[in-house]
Amino acid sequence: MIEQLSGEAGWWALFISAFISSTLLPGGSEALLLWLAAQQPQDKWLLLAVAGAGNTLGGMSSWGIGRFIAWRFPARGLRGDKEQRALARVRRWGSPLLLLSWLPLVGDPLCVAAGWLKLRWWSALIFIALGKVGRYAVLLAFT
Secondary structure (H helix, E strand, C coil): CHHHCCHHHHHHHHHHHHHHHCCCCCCCHHHHHHHHHHHCHHHHHHHHHHHHHHHHHHHHHHHHHHHHHHHHCCHHHCCCHHHHHHHHHHHHHCHHHHHHHHCCCCHHHHHHHHHHCCCCHHHHHHHHHHHHHHHHHHHHHCC
16 A cells, blocks of 8 residues: 555655645655655655645644634633633643754644644644744755
């Protein structure tokens, strides 16, 4: 089955894997990226673009979920001291904190929180893309 993942089929599989990996669902796009890079070393830039686009769109879908949640549970509704401190930190750092959106376990909730706190979509998009594409670029640099 995996042998059939060359060319366009591999790129679509990578895009979908990267998208799913960037949501609250588990995924393993890094392994697929590295395998495709070994099979198609001449296409590293294209593989980086495809994986980066899928992962960034997945992060933005998490941002959108957070934005949707904000309609029902506004951030100003937090009452606890611990929650208020966490909210203050995210507001202090703002969108640049989304450079860490590539981190396992932490990155996806950060994207949801960014939407929930109504951080601007375009600045969220920029920092999510920088973090996620940067991670894939580092992986590809070592192949």
